[in-house]
Amino acid sequence: MGGESRTDHGRRWRAFVPLAGLTAVVVLGAALWFADRRQGADICWTAATLITLAVTLRWLIQSLLRRRIGVDVIATLAMLTSLLVGEYLAGAVVALMLATGHTLEVYAQGRATRDLHKLLARVPRTARRRSPDGGIRTVDVNQIREGDRLLVGPGDVVAVDGVAEEAATVDESVVTGESQLVEHRAGDRLASGVVNAGAAFGLRAAATAAESTYAGIVRLAEQANAAKAPMVRLADRYAAAFVPFTLALAVIAWAVSGQFVRAVAVLVVATPCPLLLATPIAIVSGLSRAARRGVLVRDGASLESLGRAQTLLVDKTGTLTTGHPQVAEVVTAPGGDRDELLRLAASVEQLSSHVLAAAVVQAAEDRGLRLAVPAEVTEQAGQGVGGRVEGRLVRVGQHGADLPGWAVLEQQRAEADGLSTVWVSLDGVLGGAVFLRDPVRPDAGDTVRRLRQTGFSRMVMLTGDRPEVAERVARAVGVDDVVARCSPQEKVARVRAESEHAVTVMVGDGINDAPALATAGVGVALGATGATASADVADAVLSVDRLDRLADAVEIARRSRAIAVQSAVAGMGLAVIAMVAAAFGLLPPVAGAFLQEGIDVAVILNALRALGGGPRGLRANRRRGDLLETRRRH
The missing domain is CATH 2.70.150.10 (Calcium-transporting ATPase, cytoplasmic transduction domain A)
Incomplete structure (x- = not known):
């Protein structure tokens, strides 16, 4: 662990070496210029420009090979044209600006991803x-x-x-x-x-180990760390308009004035570090903050999509509900003993792997009932389990025959209350039933409210459960629509339909949710339940069994994206004003280069705000969620 930390520390220090070397060359040129050795100064500044130009040309070739022209073409043209017109200091300042921006990016990404490194360093x-x-x-x-x-x-x-x-x-x-x-x-x-x-x-x-929660989290952390340019989509959307505008303005300034130096000044001022650096820094910072809140987001593109999402589709069982059924009531045929019925049922259920069986056994243990060791136990999927307990034939599960009058009334009451029913037969005669409830998560309603405040305009609950049960949960948490008796295939179809109208988030926890999570714009899995099939296809994983962390992640995503857009727009806006001034001859290339350097540093520092805590109201919501969780545990 310590060795890896020293390696990361050394890597961050090595990132300062190019900047230090380039700065030394530029400063040496300045010293020669003040010593009235202008030729030596020009040689130093030219060397600094050519070294950086070689790097940016490599970036440009890589972009062209991917059939994409990005904003780095402007920086390349700025340095190249500065050399052509003899503005060696301007070219050197642009080179120094790019090196400074790259160093700041390495520092910021190192700071922003240290939480992900902690996860990787602690792999058992x-x-x-x-x-x-x-x-x-x-x-x-x-x-x-x-x-x-x-x-x-x-x-x-x-x-x-x-x-x-x-x-x-x-x-x-x-x-x-x-x-x-x-x-x-x-x-x-x-x-x-x-x-x-x-x-x-x-x-x-x-x-x-491979199927455990931490393995899935580490895989996501590795993918997040491997993302080289997490905000490339946003940067490209701006570049699609900014690059042609810059080139057109430079050509017009040259054509109208007849002075090529004005075109050079426009290109120098337009060097777009806010797009190249500030936006990725804001998004990587958001990835780090989400990780600290127990939410692992796969990459910057997923965080950006989460920040733009408007429709939420959420599974019920294990997501809005706890996924851990609890016995609500035990009923018997007239004259029956409830504790004895529960004891016999739990004795058989001890050997069943069904989630309802665990709830029945737990209820019997909580009441202090002595369970017997069953014999001749058989289990039929979807039907239930049967066996002999102290000489009596006990069957627990579905009841295929017609129900007697008392059982019909009890079943109607259970359905009205949204309860699941497990029938218990003793020696072939229906002896009673165990009613179970899957409680709504205590933070579900508050989380839905917070998600609506962040900008979700439509929330739909999907479930394979009965309509009456689904409606009860929907009313409790406050979603807009409910789709009951929904198969995995139908969930996928609904996700596709909703995705045609807006960026859609799908939240689920079970293996049957995996296809829908993979289909959604952003799939979010509750990884704390150990459902690795869902976690592996999801774009984000909640590593803690708390739904309110989803609201945290959305708030972080929206804030990080807003800061990224703010940095890009503000930086580009200031650059455009300077470009117009340069086109009119009011800003020479050297002055423009220093001005752009100041703009770049300002927007990069602004992007680092994404590492901060956000608005006071959002922090208060998180503290409230932490308090609710503490109370629930105690």
């Missing part, structure tokens, strides 16, 4: 695995399989997603942005990447 390599004989061996994380029992020592990074076997105190700050230590009980699920901040505890692996 080994873990302590318990052997069947009771021993503990250190193994490579890739050797861990689901079900393995691990020991997480003090200060260790949790290597894979798993379930705590005893109480644990962990630091989730690097993964989730949560600054306070988090207390977990035995049975709680822990995401890989968090750090043990207390005593050693046991962990049962729930996934392999």
